[in-house]
Amino acid sequence: MAKIDSRDKRPIYQQIIDRVILLISTGVLTAGEKMPSIRNLAQELGVNANTVARAYAELEHKGIIETVAKSGTFVKDTNVSQEVYSNAKQEIREFVNKYAQMGIARQELEALMQEALENVANN
Amino acid sequence: MAKIDSRDKRPIYQQIIDRVILLISTGVLTAGEKMPSIRNLAQELGVNANTVARAYAELEHKGIIETVAKSGTFVKDTNVSQEVYSNAKQEIREFVNKYAQMGIARQELEALMQEALENVANN
Amino acid sequence: MAKIDSRDKRPIYQQIIDRVILLISTGVLTAGEKMPSIRNLAQELGVNANTVARAYAELEHKGIIETVAKSGTFVKDTNVSQEVYSNAKQEIREFVNKYAQMGIARQELEALMQEALENVANN
């Protein structure tokens, strides 16, 4: 679960949100399962507890997790992967449309994508 | 040119930069053409003159426009595609990083990109 | 007696208190009757014994039950309706205060109450 990237432009709490959604969408976290406690996760990630609390609050607000008073936080909704996937689809389409409209050739875009994939593969 | 969206998540100065680059790359603005003055553009867009000044400064720094003392600002005889290209590079990298970190497999990302490219190719 | 709802916003000890009062006020528990032991009730409800102990302590403090050393806890010969009545009084006051502060006119509040009463009368 420990994956905070300080170079990432997204705020930390958003990275946590996205990460939790990922773990659910890939089946690592399953419905009903207990989430790590706010303080534990904060320590594990090396961030402040308030930051994790904010992430959990927003996840609860989205109906993805559920906090049961003082006993912990649990995964609620597992049907989340579709949303992630369709978000990615939407974003990449907008990207391609934008730069195609600005005159970048398809081959160039493809090359850029390949390069980006290579870079990430080395993590 | 009047296209500032206060709901846009990009800062205003960035919206101006992007818009100028778009107008150049699509041939609406051509090399040597005179740009509107900072004050005029600020008034037209309904934004602070400092904001337009910052946009012009960054455009000049990128070598896309040129300020000639006492006569105004002009589109430079430059190939803006380099700038567009490097922006695209940056964006696609962030996209890949984000979804890779969220656990989408490289193959899936590649498939999404191919699909987006196919759709655009048919335009 | 097994009726603890972890989703309920009330703390568990309060749920127990309310439940006991309900059982007495509806005649399920009668004066002099022996209450389940703290440990037994805790096990039956699946909650911590301390939680049940706190509920019993408050019930005793309210004069609703009575602990007799070495023999157990008993429903006291008391009129629980007084407690219920004062709770209702408190709750309705908070309700009226809240919505009056939020600007709902007195007449509207009265109409809402009348409507609610009508609906229940038909049970």
Place this chain on the structure above:
Amino acid sequence: MAKIDSRDKRPIYQQIIDRVILLISTGVLTAGEKMPSIRNLAQELGVNANTVARAYAELEHKGIIETVAKSGTFVKDTNVSQEVYSNAKQEIREFVNKYAQMGIARQELEALMQEALENVANN
């Protein structure tokens, strides 16, 4: 606007939320109007800026106000009274049902309500 009640059971941020909703539903704040800045309101109420920020964030999330990047926060939706009204309806129904089930006569409930209304009328 200065109305934080430390004896109120609701958390401070909730009091601010309710108060803003009140001010909108009573027409004191109208659509498009600028809200006080987070820091100003915090100072006026004598609370921490983060607390006001949280209230504003939840109000924005409910679609009641809107923050326009770095220029301020504005009232968005004025159709808030209906929601308040239906909340009140729901709450009073639950109240009546609960105490009717516990054996309080309809007349008694009615008397309690009248009394509560009288008390508030004197504000």
Place this chain on the structure above:
DNA sequence: GTGGTCTAGACCACG
């Protein structure tokens, strides 16, 4: 000046 994010640390009720 504005809002956004984050930290460190505190206190609370509850279990």
Place this chain on the structure above:
DNA sequence: GTGGTCTAGACCACC
């Protein structure tokens, strides 16, 4: 131990 709330204070980008 859990989450909820709050404070004080910091830094940031933007206008």
